[in-house]
Amino acid sequence: MTPPHDAEQISWSLGETAALATKAARGAGMPWGVADETGVAVSWLQARGIPGLSALCRYLKWRQNGPLTRWPDRPAGKSCYCPIALGTAYMDGVLPATITIENIREPVLMLPFIAKRNTDQPMQVDLGDLSIHLSKDGVFSPYLDTALLISQANCTINLATDTAAMTPYELTQRVPSYFFGCVNALDEFAKKTYAPATDESRLAGAGAGLNDND
Amino acid sequence: MDAQIQKSSEPLIVNRPASVVMKLARMGSFHQSRLSFMRVLLRRLKAENWQFRQAEWHIDKDGVGVATYEAIGPERTYTLVAFAHDLPDEKRSDRVIAEAWDATFTLHDGTISQDDIARLAANVPRQEAGRISGQELVLSRANRSVRLFDYVVDCLARGQQPERQKIEPIGYLMRTTAVYGSGKFGAADRSHWADRAEFAGSFQPELLAVWLIRSFTIDIVEHMARQRAPETAIKLDPNIRRRIGVGNSTGLGMAPFLINHPALIHAWINARETALTRVRQLPNTDRDMICNLKNLVQRALQNANEWTTDSPYQNHKTAGLRDNLARLAAYLTNFDPATAYPYNAIYDWGDQHLSLEGQEQLVSLLIERHGALVDDLAITMSADETSTFHIDGSMTIGKIKNIFDDSYGWVNKIDYSENAAKARVWYVSEEKLEPRLGERFEEPIEPFEQPLAPGRDVAAARQTLDQWDDRTSIASFLLAHPEHRHIIRRMQIVAALPYAEIHDNTIAADMQPIDLLRCKLSFFGASKFDPRSDRWLRITMYQGAPFPDELARLDPDDLAYPPLHS
Numbered sequence: 001m002t003p004p005h006d007a008e009q010i011s012w013s014l015g016e017t018a019a020l021a022t023k024a025a026r027g028a029g030m031p032w033g034v035a036d037e038t039g040v041a042v043s044w045l046q047a048r049g050i051p052g053l054s055a056l057c058r059y060l061k062w063r064q065n066g067p068l069t070r071w072p073d074r075p076a077g078k079s080c081y082c083p084i085a086l087g088t089a090y091m092d093g094v095l096p097a098t099i100t101i102e103n104i105r106e107p108v109l110m111l112p113f114i115a116k117r118n119t120d121q122p123m124q125v126d127l128g129d130l131s132i133h134l135s136k137d138g139v140f141s142p143y144l145d146t147a148l149l150i151s152q153a154n155c156t157i158n159l160a161t162d163t164a165a166m167t168p169y170e171l172t173q174r175v176p177s178y179f180f181g182c183v184n185a186l187d188e189f190a191k192k193t194y195a196p197a198t199d200e201s202r203l204a205g206a207g208a209g210l211n212d213n214d
Numbered sequence: 215m216d217a218q219i220q221k222s223s224e225p226l227i228v229n230r231p232a233s234v235v236m237k238l239a240r241m242g243s244f245h246q247s248r249l250s251f252m253r254v255l256l257r258r259l260k261a262e263n264w265q266f267r268q269a270e271w272h273i274d275k276d277g278v279g280v281a282t283y284e285a286i287g288p289e290r291t292y293t294l295v296a297f298a299h300d301l302p303d304e305k306r307s308d309r310v311i312a313e314a315w316d317a318t319f320t321l322h323d324g325t326i327s328q329d330d331i332a333r334l335a336a337n338v339p340r341q342e343a344g345r346i347s348g349q350e351l352v353l354s355r356a357n358r359s360v361r362l363f364d365y366v367v368d369c370l371a372r373g374q375q376p377e378r379q380k381i382e383p384i385g386y387l388m389r390t391t392a393v394y395g396s397g398k399f400g401a402a403d404r405s406h407w408a409d410r411a412e413f414a415g416s417f418q419p420e421l422l423a424v425w426l427i428r429s430f431t432i433d434i435v436e437h438m439a440r441q442r443a444p445e446t447a448i449k450l451d452p453n454i455r456r457r458i459g460v461g462n463s464t465g466l467g468m469a470p471f472l473i474n475h476p477a478l479i480h481a482w483i484n485a486r487e488t489a490l491t492r493v494r495q496l497p498n499t500d501r502d503m504i505c506n507l508k509n510l511v512q513r514a515l516q517n518a519n520e521w522t523t524d525s526p527y528q529n530h531k532t533a534g535l536r537d538n539l540a541r542l543a544a545y546l547t548n549f550d551p552a553t554a555y556p557y558n559a560i561y562d563w564g565d566q567h568l569s570l571e572g573q574e575q576l577v578s579l580l581i582e583r584h585g586a587l588v589d590d591l592a593i594t595m596s597a598d599e600t601s602t603f604h605i606d607g608s609m610t611i612g613k614i615k616n617i618f619d620d621s622y623g624w625v626n627k628i629d630y631s632e633n634a635a636k637a638r639v640w641y642v643s644e645e646k647l648e649p650r651l652g653e654r655f656e657e658p659i660e661p662f663e664q665p666l667a668p669g670r671d672v673a674a675a676r677q678t679l680d681q682w683d684d685r686t687s688i689a690s691f692l693l694a695h696p697e698h699r700h701i702i703r704r705m706q707i708v709a710a711l712p713y714a715e716i717h718d719n720t721i722a723a724d725m726q727p728i729d730l731l732r733c734k735l736s737f738f739g740a741s742k743f744d745p746r747s748d749r750w751l752r753i754t755m756y757q758g759a760p761f762p763d764e765l766a767r768l769d770p771d772d773l774a775y776p777p778l779h780s
Binding site: 091 | 348397398603604605608645659693
């Protein structure tokens with residue numbers, strides 16, 4: 001698919017972005033419940049102007065069709081942790097609230113899960129050299145947009161010190177046109193969830209038969 | 215002592231349990247009620263004195279061009295933009311796989327500029343292949359009724375009114391198919407407008423668009439008649455015009471919605487059940503109210519008599535409904551208005567003597583004249599799905615097993631090792647990205663299965679859970695078994711919201727998908743369900759309802775059932 005000529009007018013709603021990320025994650029092999037978390041996480045990031053779509057796109061391309069990397073059955077150092085699987089485990093409370101984990105792939109995808117577990121407590125998250133603060137007032141970091149895209153890093157989660165002096169990322173309800181490439185790439189993963197049409201399914205699957213043109 | 219005797223004679227009237235309500239056969243027998251979303255919308259538009267105007271009309275003699283309609287409320291204005299096309303007969307199809315339509319629509323947030331109309335003209339006629347923006351709330355399309363559209367234009371051009379007998383069984387000039395909202399194809403997310411008072415409840419922007427589309431369908435037949443014969447053409451008589459609604463063809467695309475939005479479905483059903491309970495709890499009534507109810511029953515019978523379908527499934531149900539309503543009318547003729555808890559007595563009689571179709575029609579009729587008692591429930595018919603999405607990882611496995619025992623007992627009655635219990639697969643087709651239903655043991659579609667079989671998935675999770683210690687947290691379980699994550703989330707939702715789950719096997723060989731569609735459409739306010747197969751159907755929306763130019767002087771609730779023929 002090529003960008004339409006009026007591409008600069010295009011933007012995506014957060015709802016369709018979440019739906020796309022969910023389908024792409026499922027298409028890449030994640031179980032449905034984890035794919036649902038992926039959709040919500042990507043939408044959470046995009047709503048704060050953080051390129052969650054890009055991070056997911058990079059992660060799924062890197063993994064392609066391999067089995068889902070699942071903590072803790074792959075020891076750190078040998079492989080990388082999946083940011084979604086690790087994020088859900090952290091959010092669910094399997095891991096301590098403050099912790100350092102090594103070798104997380106696309107670690108920016110962890111942020112929504114850390115924020116959701118710690119709604120009452122501001123947290124400081126260090127992704128490699130980048131430091132990000134999360135609190136009920138928003139996401140705070142001097143780093144913007146693609147600077148937050150890190151292939152692989154250690155992640156340290158700690159209680160935060162004061163965030164009052166910082167300005168949170170602005171909330172947005174749209175995903176801008178320059179994500180076109182990511183949307184297309186994720187569409188390719190999403191397609192793996194669709195069944196190829198056959199003549200039988202065309203007729204039977206949707207229940208054709210009676211004339212509808214009256 | 216006296217007080218105790220008095221108390222013991224009070225019937226215990228509580229909401230019907232989910233085990234009774236949430237069966238597909240019953241859900242597939244629901245009828246529109248005063249809590250249906252179309253009716254909630256019209257009540258609000260009337261109460262707030264909304265104004266409506268056709269702002270632009272650039273349609274040629276063949277019915278091609280653009281028109282806009284403004285709905286002007288106390289705080290905001292919305293604009294329906296209608297694009298009318300010249301579609302050759304052979305291209306007209308209601309299926310979602312169509313690529314061209316007689317008319318296409320969008321609902322724009324605010325008044326609209328010429329630049330925006332130009333932008334939309336390049337996208338809205340393409341429907342799914344185009345893009346709308348965060349300034350639009352709804353995207354839809356419609357086709358002319360071959361049976362009625364030309365006939366009505368002909369009549370009006372000749373200066374004659376169309377015959378009511380021809381209008382009534384069809385009930386529309388144009389039939390919509392998909393009515394997309396909530397962020398689809400670029401539209402504004404629901405969160406963008408969910409806190410606007412005029413959209414409290416469910417599907418209010420979509421149904422505002424459909425109500426305005428109805429005006430467009432009238433305007434275009436009157437316009438074409440005038441173009442054809444300016445000397446003789448007349449307008450539709452308001453009483454005949456009111457019998458024209460908007461049609462809709464709906465297929466499987468809508469079916470998964472009831473399963474995918476458990477918290478929302480609970481909110482809908484809970485409001486309707488609470489309304490029924492409130493009416494049943496009324497300790498007394500009077501002769502006028504019973505007469506009034508009997509009159510309503512006769513009007514519902516009129517509706518049932520005018521309800522035609524080629525579907526043997528629905529024909530059988532509708533025939534039973536006609537018989538039921540006649541018996542109900544006879545029962546009410548002899549009903550003593552001094553009966554204690556009169557509506558509960560009537561409900562109980564219906565429970566014993568009527569079919570599911572008749573029982574659920576009775577539910578709608580019982581609450582119909584008690585607006586002051588039930589209308590406040592309308593604003594509870596929505597859900598914040600982000601709050602229910604969160605899994606409580608600290609819940610113990612023992613507690614999850616309790617949820618299974620309390621809320622999923624019905625699963626024990628299904629043997630999922632039997633092929634017939636899992637004969638169907640819900641999947642999405644590559645061709646049109648629409649949900650479809652296939653045969654697990656006849657087609658190679660299982661790898662593409664959508665998670666729309668909660669009963670089976672709960673049973674599978676239970677088997678795995680039985681190997682785990684009850685004191686362990688569900689978080690640890692999910693770490694080892696992420697494949698059960700979706701169903702554990704669901705069980706936590708259902709534990710708090712009993713009407714969130716359908717107590718039936720949604721992949722059984724004998725499951726009727728149209729039951730799912732009918733349930734949802736009844737909440738919209740649709741009438742005259744006309745199944746065209748076991749998986750798609752046609753309905754009529756807003757038949758009988760007032761038009762914008764008569765909303766101020768007519769009561770939309772009084773028009774929800776057809777007037778009795780004299």
